[in-house]
Structures are given as C-alpha cells and as structure tokens.
Amino acid sequence: MRNIVSAISGGLFGLGLLISGMTDTAKVQGWLDLFGQWDPTLAFVLGGAILPMLLAWRVAARRKVSATGEAFPALPGPLIDGRLLTGSVLFGAGWALAGFCPGPAIASLTWGGLGGLVFVIAMVGGMVLSTVVGKRRLAAA
C-alpha cells in the first residue's frame, strides 16, 4: 500500500513538473533573472503547489495518523545553522547555473538529453559528497 501511494505521488509530481514548465531550464533561469527579462511563471507554480498543501497540513493536524497508520512528521525546530544557510546558498547557485532543481532534473531524465544526464549524475555525486562533508564536520566537533 505504501509503495502504491508513493508511486501515485511520484507520478503526479512528474506530471505537475512537466505541465508547469519546471522542466524547461530556460523558463527557470528566466524566473531567476530578476534584473533582466523576468519570467514570473514560477510564482504561479509555487503558489499553486502551496495551496493544496495548506489544506493537507490542516487535515493532518486534525487526524492523528496517515492513511497507512503512521504519525505525521513533527515540525522541525526553528534552528538556523551554518549547514542550512551554506547548503541553501550552494543550491541556489547551482539552480541558477543549470536551471534545474532536483525534481525536474529527475523527471526529465528520459528526454533531457546528455546535458540532463550529466546534471543528474553530478547531482548524485554532490549528494555522496555531502555525506563526507557531514562526517568531517562531526569529527571536527
């Protein structure tokens, strides 16, 4: 059951990314080009995506558990640390350079060509690298 729910969610997510234009890197870069030919489309995407989730969090607050019987994830504390800030800066920089964030890059793997594939492989490499960086920080602490 959990696998089926997960697959339905992944499939809808992919369709949403495709329809919204998030798999078009030029469009994403146009959104980030605030001081040039700015393309506001992504504001509609983000706004549209937040609406159902505002409702979903309200439903989650009223119920104790999900349909498959698990407790909902707790709200993380308000801690803002260097890891969150550094990670967000690095992500934003990479997002601008390629026009891809993780979801659209994965969704467009089958038609994104060699460039899309190179991006995803490098992204996987960066994720592996994060475990090394994380361990170093722990060792240093």
Next chain:
Amino acid sequence: MPLLSIPSDWLFGLLGGLIIGLSAAVLLLGNARILGASGILGSVIDGSEPDAATERLWFLGALIGVPAIAVLIFGAPQTNVSGDLPLLALAGVLVGLGTRLANGCTSGHGVCGMSRFSWRSIVSTLVYLAAGFVVMFVARHIFGVL
C-alpha cells in the same frame, strides 16, 4: 495564446503547481512523508533511511516513468539544457551537495515546509532564491554567460 489576457504559461504554471501540491498532499496524508525530491533521492543513495528505501524507489520510478509516457504520447517539451557539460556538472554537484546540507530543495522546503510555516524552510527558500537571483545576475549580466 492568451486567455482573458493572462499568458497561457502562467495558467499552465498554476495548473502544474496545483498537481505538484496534490502529489505532496497524497504522500503526506497517505504515507505521512514529506515530498522532498532531494531527500527522497539522497536517502536512497546514502542509505540513511533503509526502511523507506523501497517506497522511495517506487516514487522515483513513477517520477521518471509517468512523464516519459506523457512525452511519448504528447511529444517532448523543450528543456533548453545548456550544451556546456562542465558547467552542468558543476551545477549538479552544487545542487546535490547544497540540498543535502540544507535538508531540502524547492519541493521539500519551498512547497512542503513553507506551507506549514516552518521557519527553517522559509529561511532556506529565501536564501536559495536570493543566491539564485545573484548568481544569475552576475553570470548573465556581468560575465555574459548563461
């Protein structure tokens, strides 16, 4: 083609966005999981959450497979991916490393976290947006690349 003088890109953006939000709602209310693309892929890669690995592979399979089928039927949209492979490799490493350090990306922090008013997600989203605006300005308008 404008509808009521609203650019159709904006309408498709809104429609696609609503479907993205619906997909996140399905995962939350169904499995009590946050839809974060970087967390789902990253945890499968580093094995940090072995209990959830199988369902996450189902998610990733559908995330790749369902748009692939749609593209087979309706044709592939433009991705306009850069031809500069070293640049894409650098960008990929930055996105992979950054999203794992920040514990989230556009979907996890931007959609799921902001919609529950998580302070960490709001800060992360503002920071990666600001970084994106600055890097885009510098790269496109100062160095003339991108």
